[in-house]
Amino acid sequence: MTPALDARALGKRFRRAWGLRDCTLTIPQGAIVGLAGPNAAGKSTLLALAAGLLAPTEGSIAVLGCDPLREPSVLADVGFVPQGAPLYRSFTVGQAIEFARRTNPRWDAMIVASVLGRLGARTKVGALSAAERTQLALALVLGKRPRLLLLDEPFGGLDPFARREFLKLLMDGVAETSATVVIASHVMAEIERVCDDIVLLAGGSVRLEGRVESLLESHRILMGPRRPIGTIRGVREIVRERHSDRQLTLLVLSDGPIVDPSWTVERVGLEELLLAYLAPPERLQPPKPPERLPLQWHG
Amino acid sequence: MTRFCLGHESSSQALAARVESRRQVLRTLRYQDSFSGREPHTRPRSRYHPPVIQFHLDPVSGVATYLQIVQQVKEALRLGTIEVGDQLPTVREVVADLAINPNTVAKAYRSLESEGLVVARQGRGTFISSTLAPPSLRHHDALRAELELWLASAVRAGLEDESIRALISATLRQTRSRRVA
Numbered sequence: 001m002t003p004a005l006d007a008r009a010l011g012k013r014f015r016r017a018w019g020l021r022d023c024t025l026t027i028p029q030g031a032i033v034g035l036a037g038p039n040a041a042g043k044s045t046l047l048a049l050a051a052g053l054l055a056p057t058e059g060s061i062a063v064l065g066c067d068p069l070r071e072p073s074v075l076a077d078v079g080f081v082p083q084g085a086p087l088y089r090s091f092t093v094g095q096a097i098e099f100a101r102r103t104n105p106r107w108d109a110m111i112v113a114s115v116l117g118r119l120g121a122r123t124k125v126g127a128l129s130a131a132e133r134t135q136l137a138l139a140l141v142l143g144k145r146p147r148l149l150l151l152d153e154p155f156g157g158l159d160p161f162a163r164r165e166f167l168k169l170l171m172d173g174v175a176e177t178s179a180t181v182v183i184a185s186h187v188m189a190e191i192e193r194v195c196d197d198i199v200l201l202a203g204g205s206v207r208l209e210g211r212v213e214s215l216l217e218s219h220r221i222l223m224g225p226r227r228p229i230g231t232i233r234g235v236r237e238i239v240r241e242r243h244s245d246r247q248l249t250l251l252v253l254s255d256g257p258i259v260d261p262s263w264t265v266e267r268v269g270l271e272e273l274l275l276a277y278l279a280p281p282e283r284l285q286p287p288k289p290p291e292r293l294p295l296q297w298h299g
Numbered sequence: 300m301t302r303f304c305l306g307h308e309s310s311s312q313a314l315a316a317r318v319e320s321r322r323q324v325l326r327t328l329r330y331q332d333s334f335s336g337r338e339p340h341t342r343p344r345s346r347y348h349p350p351v352i353q354f355h356l357d358p359v360s361g362v363a364t365y366l367q368i369v370q371q372v373k374e375a376l377r378l379g380t381i382e383v384g385d386q387l388p389t390v391r392e393v394v395a396d397l398a399i400n401p402n403t404v405a406k407a408y409r410s411l412e413s414e415g416l417v418v419a420r421q422g423r424g425t426f427i428s429s430t431l432a433p434p435s436l437r438h439h440d441a442l443r444a445e446l447e448l449w450l451a452s453a454v455r456a457g458l459e460d461e462s463i464r465a466l467i468s469a470t471l472r473q474t475r476s477r478r479v480a
Contacts (some may be wrong), residue, residue: 167398
């Protein structure tokens with residue numbers, strides 16, 4: 001099956017700086033992928049390239065097997081919700097739907113109605129709350145029954161309750177359309193909840209990618225008294241070292257059970273795992289002499 | 300502007316009517332389905348009955364989401380709250396309830412299927428086909444009543460939940476090792 005998204009050595013330079021560089025990435029059809037990374041990591045650039053809104057400076061990108069710029073007909077199968085869900089504010093909800101229905105070759109009124117729920121057709125888009133506007137954007141984008149759905153920071157401005165409601169609608173829509181979904185977001189809890197795979201972008205390139213489940217399974221936190229680190233059985237790579245005067249905390253990529261009893265072994269959450277891969281390498285420094293208060297004599 | 304609004308309103312009403320009529324058809328079909336052609340050992344759930352089991356997620360447990368679903372089904376089977384022939388909630392129902400990835404639910408159900416606990420019937424749902432409930436299940440009520448009495452006396456003796464749990468698991472370990480020995 002052709003991948004939903006296939007980027008090869010993809011790069012995009014804006015006037016001065018590279019927004020994305022040497023990005024090679026394949027997303028299979030049917031996957032739900034989280035695109036994580038700090039601000040200016042290249043998340044939005046990658047999505048805009050996939051949606052055919054930007055032209056690559058180097059490399060290539062194929063969406064459902066087609067180049068989105070040369071064969072724009074593929075864009076009928078691609079749904080893109082940019083950051084902040086920009087919609088025409090002077091339209092009413094009904095007009096926005098009518099506009100989308102007339103400008104898309106395919107239109108599924110059932111799914112639009114089920115996502116919209118109680119949202120009134122006569123309300124002005126400009127008067128909607130952030131949550132309602134996101135809901136409307138989701139209804140519009142699912143209405144075209146996309147095979148690939150690109151969402152750029154969809155949780156922006158939503159409270160935790162609204163985020164969960166949005167995810168419910170999104171996942172229901174995905175179950176209905178079996179679309180491939182790429183969600184760029186900072187909100188790790190939601191990403192961890194729904195995504196099969198995660199791609200971590202930093203400084204315009206891919207820092208880490210893999211199945212969420214196997215990443216969580218293969219990484220562990222080790223805690224123990226401070227000492228020189230030799231080789232630890234079951235550890236393939238040390239991702240991050242942290243230490244106090246007495247204690248050493250390692251985040252490691254393991255390739256087997258860690259049985260050494262002098263280490264306390266714990267599982268790691270997705271957020272901490274990604275932060276560890278983002279942090280600049282922090283190497284072990286020679287131990288500082290412990291600070292002691294000068295003894296004071298009380299006569 | 301006004302004309303556009305009016306024109307639109309009528310089309311949205313038409314849309315709502317179409318949606319409602321299609322829902323009505325679906326309801327009728329499902330209702331008829333429940334009478335005809337069902338296999339004897341499956342009990343299709345009516346649209347208006349709540350699912351036999353409701354899943355919940357513990358995001359900090361570190362246990363993979365699909366495994367949590369598998370474990371909850373098994374636990375319900377052990378306790379006898381769901382039994383052979385019951386229909387598990389559909390993937391769509393679980394997805395809409397928990398806001399999780401449909402693939403995850405499908406994976407959990409596939410895993411249960413490969414263990415021989417459920418069967419998936421194309422287009423109808425996933426049904427419990429085997430049980431984990433021990434044959435001693437009918438003794439559970441009496442045992443539970445005794446346990447409640449014991450718990451009450453433990454509370455009177457000033458034990459807190461954690462001490463009670465510790466005492467139970469320690470005793471369980473002890474008797475087990477004695478049985479083995």
